[in-house]
Amino acid sequence: MTTSPRRSATRVNVALASTLLAASTLSGCGVFGSPDLVIYNAQHEQLLDELIPLFEEESGLDVELRHGKDLEMANQITEEGEDSPADVFLTENSPAMTIVDNAGLFTELPEAVTATIPDDYVPADRAWTGFLARSTVAMYNTDSMTEADMPASILDFADPEWEGRVAFSPTGADFQAIVSAVLELEGEEATRAWLEGLKANGVIVQNNLVVMQSVDSGEVDAGIAYHYYWYRDREENGADSDTSALHFFGDQDPGAFLSISGAGILASSEKQAEAEEFLTWLTGTEAQQAMAESYALEYPLNPDASLDPEVKPFSELEPPQVDVSSLNGPQVTDLMTEAGLL
Ligand SMILES: [Fe+2]
Known part of the structure; x- marks a missing residue:
């Protein structure tokens, strides 16, 4: 009896799938190469491209970054609603966070996630946290x-x-x-x-x-x-x-x-634990210091991280008081x- 073309195709697919599974297990990817965390990123592309491999290495999680602009991505998330593939949203400026917050699409962040960030940079409803200024x-x-x-x-x-x-x-x-x-x-x-x-x-x-x-x-x-x-x-x-x-x-x-870059977790995400792990890492001293030492020269918000002394010190900026969520x-x-x- 000869094998039908259809059967051999199936066999090839099974073989391919097990190879992919083995490869993804080795590299820490999710099953069949699907990422553990999808981040919509509107902060500068180069910064996150430098930063995410550090998180992947430490957590063993596989992250997919999708880059865009603040308002374009905020509008995309509100259009996608419950079906958004995004687990985490990062912005360059906070007005884009407010759009997603006003649509009720963020998870309220647990205190532990923002423990290292001063209260001024976390909105009262805890829908997101600042991570750079x-x-x-x-x-x-x-x-x-x-x-x-x-x-x-x-x-x-x-x-x-x-x-x-x-x-x-x-x-x-x-x-x-x-x-x-x-x-x-x-x-x-x-x-x-x-x-x-x-x-x-x-x-x-x-x-x-x-x-x-x-x-x-x-x-x-x-x-x-x-x-x-x-x-x-x-x-x-x-x-x-x-x-x-x-x-x-x-x-x-x-x-x-002072414009605040924000990070929030989408309520529709099924990866709440992984997303919390990422935000805790992003606001923690190690990642904040890594960002401070990167090309970016933006101000870390965790007071334990310090920026190049060439840059005017954060404490000397005398910014106006602005509610970050307003x-x-x-x-x-x-x-x-x-x-x-x-
Ligand atoms: Fe910019």
Whole structure:
């Protein structure tokens, strides 16, 4: 009796499946190569690509990273709802966490998961935790400007004296988080006026790297971004490579806003224990120190981790008090659209 083609195909599949099973067991993967944890990541891709292998090695868990942008991924999660393949969501800025939180899609985090993070960076409903902070700054060209020429407030950049002189990137989630802080601190009317002024006087560029390059090259006198773009550039290219310096607004100005990167666990996830293990690790001293020592130069939130002393100390930033769960992404994009910035 000859074997039917169908039977031999089945046999091949069984053989292939056992090979895959053996391989996945060896590498710590889930059965048939499915990951133990799926992370939707909107933080910088390079940082998580560096960090996740450390967690995989330590936990023996296999992690799948899917990269995207803050608002795009937050909207994707709310559309996917209960069926989302995501176990964990990581963002660059907290307004994206608030969208998912408002949709009721996060698990309330146990105290143990956030034990190392100061209360200011965990929302009251414990739907997510902060894991990194980024300071708003203004960069300025040192050939055309001195520190004394810089305004006292980020709101001043809307004034006509800045016409054609200040660069920013309105399509980025980073800039939109700054607008959400202005909205929270100054109210809708003042935010609308600020955005109209920036539209009239500012120079719109593609992203924060271009903000920095425009300042360095002298195309503009100043630019709005986060601190790490400038520090990373200096670390990579040396102190003599640029003609720019940083202006920290301090003094609780909206321009000293600290944007918090968040981490949360989806309530629909069947991997609650693994996800909790990951968040506990992410906020623990080892991972926080690994991030502090990476290329990223963002501020760790665990006080036991310390950043390169070249970066302005966290304790000297004088940020305004902003409730991390209050920042409103959708209202910001509406106001920015109205102002013609999006
Ligand atoms: Fe960024």
